[in-house]
Amino acid sequence: MVEDQHYIIGKPGMVSCPFGDKLQTFWDLRYEYFELFDYGIMVDRNGLISAKPERVSNELASRIRGDRVLDAFTGLGMSAIACARAGKQVVCIDTSAERIELAKHNAKIYGIQDNLTFITGDPRHIMREAKQREFDAVILDPPYNAIQEVKNSLITLDDFSPPAHQLLQAAASCASQIAFLIPLDFDLNQLKRFAHHIQIDDAIVGDDVRYRTAILWN
Numbered sequence: 141m142v143e144d145q146h147y148i149i150g151k152p153g154m155v156s157c158p159f160g161d162k163l164q165t166f167w168d169l170r171y172e173y174f175e176l177f178d179y180g181i182m183v184d185r186n187g188l189i190s191a192k193p194e195r196v197s198n199e200l201a202s203r204i205r206g207d208r209v210l211d212a213f214t215g216l217g218m219s220a221i222a223c224a225r226a227g228k229q230v231v232c233i234d235t236s237a238e239r240i241e242l243a244k245h246n247a248k249i250y251g252i253q254d255n256l257t258f259i260t261g262d263p264r265h266i267m268r269e270a271k272q273r274e275f276d277a278v279i280l281d282p283p284y285n286a287i288q289e290v291k292n293s294l295i296t297l298d299d300f301s302p303p304a305h306q307l308l309q310a311a312a313s314c315a316s317q318i319a320f321l322i323p324l325d326f327d328l329n330q331l332k333r334f335a336h337h338i339q340i341d342d343a344i345v346g347d348d349v350r351y352r353t354a355i356l357w358n
């Protein structure tokens with residue numbers, strides 16, 4: 141893949157954000173997202189915005205029981221790379237073929253590409269076609285409609301794309317554990333019908349809770 145205006149290849153000395161001033165705050169956090177950023181990590185604009193600190197992804201990986209993981213919204217590959225570094229085998233899915241290429245490249249930088257399999261496609265189809273308990277865990281990190289935040293109401297399953305009730309049902313059909321990355325203002329009551337047991341993990345950055353994961357067990 142050739143570097144162009146859409147993709148940036150990390151290297152030392154890139155102080156100004158190549159995606160423009162508006163994303164400088166995200167750019168300044170690049171080493172928290174990827175410790176190996178300067179070794180050639182590839183990012184695009186949307187991937188940078190939806191990135192999570194590597195420490196948070198490593199904590200998520202440590203919560204996952206078992207070795208067979210499906211990462212249904214792979215993006216730049218942070219959750220998948222963290223799971224692979226913890227010794228798990230990960231099937232990585234994204235609807236964007238370009239994102240899958242970025243994640244594949246980033247996995248090579250971390251030297252764990254042999255633990256990962258990449259698929260471009262709709263994760264709902266792949267989960268529904270998988271065997272019962274084919275995976276130990278599914279990671280769901282779907283995009284959601286942030287306009288709800290402006291409306292000052294709680295985020296619901298319908299605000300995710302695809303709608304998260306479809307994702308949770310499909311994930312429960314192929315794994316006993318689901319790690320669902322949710323916004324802090326998500327309505328947790330909505331999860332009760334999808335699991336026997338639910339655990340909420342909050343990740344603190346600085347003094348504040350910044351990231352939340354619901355771990356669902358069936």
Ligand SMILES: C[S@@+](CC[C@H](N)C(=O)[O-])C[C@H]1O[C@@H](n2cnc3c(N)ncnc32)[C@H](O)[C@@H]1O
Pocket residue numbers: 187190191192212213214215216217218219220233234235236239261262263281282283301302
């Ligand atoms: C919040 S990001 C995931 C970030 C990822 N966990 C990471 O570690 O970089 C959401 C991803 O979902 C992908 N996506 C959007 N709609 C999708 C869909 N219907 N099915 C699968 N992936 C989708 C986007 O391409 C994007 O990469």
